[in-house]
Amino acid sequence: MPRKSKTKKCPECLSTNPFNSRFCSKCGTQISRSKKIYVSKTDTIQAAVSELTTGSTFAGRYQVIEELAKGGMGRVYKVYDKKINEKVALKLINPETESDKESISRFKNELKLARKISHRNVCRMYYLGEEGGSNYITMEFVPGEDLKSSLIRMGPLSAAKAIFIAKQVCEGLAEAHGLAVVHRDLKPQNIMVDRKGNARIMDFGIARSLRAEGITETGVVIGTAEYMSPEQVEGKEVDQRSDIYSLGIIMYEMVTGKVPFEGNAALTIALKHTTEKPKDPRDINDHIPEDLSYVILKCMHKNKERRYQRVEELLSDLDKIERDIPTRELVLPGRKPIISKNILSALNLKKIFVPALVLAGLVITLLILFSPRELSVDPKRIVVATFDNKTGDELLDPYGRVAADWITQALSRTDVVEVVPTTIVL
Incomplete structure (x- = not known):
């Protein structure tokens, strides 16, 4: 009696197929070749972080101080790196772009190229990392x-x-x-x-x-x-x-x-x-x-x-x-200077300083010669008075006080005399 060959049915159309067939000859459905059951490994998927909160710690080492900026690629934070005990900047990529291979490539490219450049006028890049499904870059923190x-x-x-x-x-x-x-x-x-x-x-x-x-x-x-x-x-x-x-x-x-x-x-x-x-x-x-x-x-x-x-x-x-350029100005001051250096360069300072010094000497002489005996006068203790603007230019009115302050500061550094601040006298 001939031996009956083994067959198996298609789970889709129930057609009979040879036992060693991988696909159904009628509908093309894949047929399992083994009765073994394979259990797929399930990975825990973590949601990418969209933003960091002040005071929180990210990646186990970066304590968030404040958010500095945000843009199309992500957000930048000022953080304290507890591992190196230093403030750094951390750029966190947006979750929406995490699945965009081109964006991730740009992110990695930024670190790779910037780290090639070592110069005081290029921000230093430190590290590219991934935490909880989020990519980030740490870089030099520039206060400003x-x-x-x-x-x-x-x-x-x-x-x-x-x-x-x-x-x-x-x-x-x-x-x-x-x-x-x-x-x-x-x-x-x-x-x-x-x-x-x-x-x-x-x-x-x-x-x-x-x-x-x-x-x-x-x-x-x-x-x-x-x-x-x-x-x-x-x-x-x-x-x-x-x-x-x-x-x-x-x-x-x-x-x-x-x-x-x-x-x-x-x-x-x-x-x-x-x-x-x-x-x-x-x-x-x-x-x-x-x-x-x-x-x-x-x-x-x-x-x-x-x-x-x-x-x-x-x-x-x-x-x-x-x-x-005759006078270089201070670069990006926190506040505007009291007096413009361009104006000062055009102003004949002798018109202020020479009369000021002569006046200061005259005041000291008059106090010594004509003061009553009961008045104690210290010839090494002086005050610099403010000056009236006699040029006719109203824009120069504030400089009478400014000039007095300058002279007071300059004389104070000489250790020859003790200068009483103008504000105490006025």
Whole structure:
């Protein structure tokens, strides 16, 4: 009697199939080849953290002090790293972009490229980590504010201040470009200025290495509309001259208080970079030196062949202009100075200081010669009086008090006399 061959039925259509069949010959449904039951391992899925609360500890070591900023990629926090006992900045990526491989790639790219650059004008990057399904980067904490916030708070900067910041950005870019790294998203929001006026370039999230394959990504428009170069808008190849164009826009904004191209939509603004000629910065602010205006417009030339070809060339021209400025002002003070150095440089200080010192000596002499015997006079104890403005210029009225304070401070440092503060006498 012939042996009956083994068969098995399709679980879908119940058709009979040979025992060793993997798929049903009638409906194509996969048929299990074994009676073994495989139990899949279930991983615990943690929800990505969307934001951190003040006082909480993240990743077991970062104590959150405050939120510093937030943007399309995520939020930035000031935290205290308990492992190294130091304040750092922590950038936490948004949960919505966690599943976007391109965003994660940009996140990792930021750390990789920025860590190549070691320069005082580039923010240092420390560590890329993952915690509870959230990616994050730790970086140098810069006490201060971004340049955009400073411009909103203070308005246009003087030529000296703008050059002082632009030169530092040039030096940071020179280091990056020397390593074949192009920032591609240079803007005031990505330039941090500390309390001493030192600038640092940040956010290399869309930076690219010119030495990497596929650097150009032609056909892809990426950047921030107000600061994009024409070649970026058109999706063409970019190199260091694109960063120079963006820096030109930033300098334009620093000295005028506004960007050269504005519009209601990002696309409208972006297209103006390719079609419209920017207004001369001197038409907006006539205090801008003519040669600085020329430098800014050269950076912003639509034809990259006619811009500065290397950031070192721009830095050299800024150095020359800076030497021609009579007095460099303090950079980004917390509050406006009592008196403008430009005004002081135009004012003949001898008209104040010489009469002041003569008057102080005369007061001392008269007190000694004509004071009653019962009056005790210490010839080494003096007071500097305030001065009346006799120039006819009302703008100089406050300087009579200021000059008295200066003289008082200067004499106090000599240890020759004891100076009574003017405020005690008045």
